[in-house]
Amino acid sequence: MDVALLHGLLLLLILPVLLYRYCATFHYFCKVTFFNLWVLAMATLLSPFAAIRGRCVENMKLLCAAIRPLKHLYGIKIEVLGAEHLNLKEPYVIVCNHQASLDLMGMVEVIPKRCVPIAKKELLYMGTVGWACWLSGIIFIDRQRTGDAIDVISQTAETIRRENLRVWIFPEGTRNQSRSMLPFKRGAFHLAVQAQVPIFPIVISPYWDFFSSKEKKFTPGTFTIRVLPRIETRGLSPKDVPELTETVRKTMVDVFSEMSSNPCRDWPAELPLLPSTGATKGTDGVWHDEDTTGTSD
Ligand SMILES: CCCCCCCCCCCCCCCC(=O)SCCNC(=O)CCNC(=O)[C@H](O)C(C)(C)COP(=O)(O)OP(=O)(O)OC[C@H]1O[C@@H](n2cnc3c(N)ncnc32)[C@H](O)[C@@H]1OP(=O)(O)O
Ligand SMILES: CCCCCCCC/C=C\CCCCCCCC(=O)OC[C@@H](O)COP(=O)(O)O
Secondary structure, eight states, rough: OOOHHHHHHHHHHHHHHHHHHHHHHHHHHHHHHHHHHHHHHHOOOHHHHHHHHOOOOHHHHHHHHHHHTHHHHHTTTEEEOOOGGGOBBOEEEEEOOOOOTTTHHHHHHOOTTTTEEEEEGGGGGGHHHHHHHHHHHEEEEOOTHHHHHHHHHHHHHHHHHHOOOEEOTTTTTTTOOSSSSSOOSSSHHHHHHTTTEEEEEEOOOOOTTEETTTTEEOOEEEEEEEOOOOOOTTTTOOOGHHHHHHHHHHHHHHHHHHHHOOTTTTOOOOOOOOOOOTTTTTSSSSSEEOOOOBBBB
């Protein structure tokens, strides 16, 4: 009886190990659960320290430091190209494609100082995770209430200039693992135009090789983050937003396709970008290059 019990116990111990080793779906769920538990645990541990400082963007540093070890735990290599573009003293808006929660791992590799993401308000209700996000100055929007979301974005346009902040937005508005990008929401572009600050597009290469929530795949792997040159919005008005949105999306989709078809990551140092670096749109509707000397750190 005792031996049978022992065998049962051993099997109970070994079974998860075997499942983890040989069942891809179980492996996937374990890794995703660990990711969420890690975030929850870190938020719980760090929120009291962040609370001492109160709600402030400096707490983003704590949040980022807590997420950074995850890439080592998952065996994920992240390559960042073009990070130097972000060395601007002035405020700006970052727009980035959004494939999965794993984007957090890439985001913390490249996010500049004094930068806050815009997030769906549902995150706010995730216990200590919401608390940590709020304490770090993350801006919440209700995607179901466009009017309210627009108000928040308009206030943000004033805040980023007043407090010299950067804002990180996922303009697809939701996670997307398709072969291209979803149509872009216009909030990020209204924000940049209203604040008259530049936009930096960031493209994260596809995770297909190592991660797919549909196929329940999560293995070690590599991805690349490409920071594209800035796109000026000075002189643009709200009527230019639809075209600006489409131009930026097309640029990002082109880079994403390039990254998808070149898994060896053998990209040219500078990809052609429309509009080009430091371009502004003149009254004639044409994008003009301008001198950006002295704007970088
Ligand atoms: C210590 C450890 C802790 C760990 C802690 C870990 C967690 C750490 C998390 C950090 C990371 C967060 C990551 C979160 C990731 C997301 O939560 S993604 C989801 C949230 N993000 C978004 O939704 C993207 C931003 N959304 C937008 O920009 C959308 O435009 C809005 C404002 C929500 C409106 O949405 P919509 O109505 O569906 O779409 P849209 O067609 O764009 O707009 C409708 C109309 O309003 C106009 N409009 C839009 N915005 C404006 C505006 N600002 N002014 C004037 N008109 C506007 C549009 O132009 C359009 O009008 P027309 O041009 O058609 O005439
Ligand atoms: C008292 C309640 C306690 C609840 C505790 C919940 C614990 C949850 C723990 C960890 C959550 C980790 C969240 C990481 C968030 C990463 C950002 C993200 O990817 O958000 C999704 C959002 O972009 C788009 O959402 P949808 O694709 O539209 O959906």
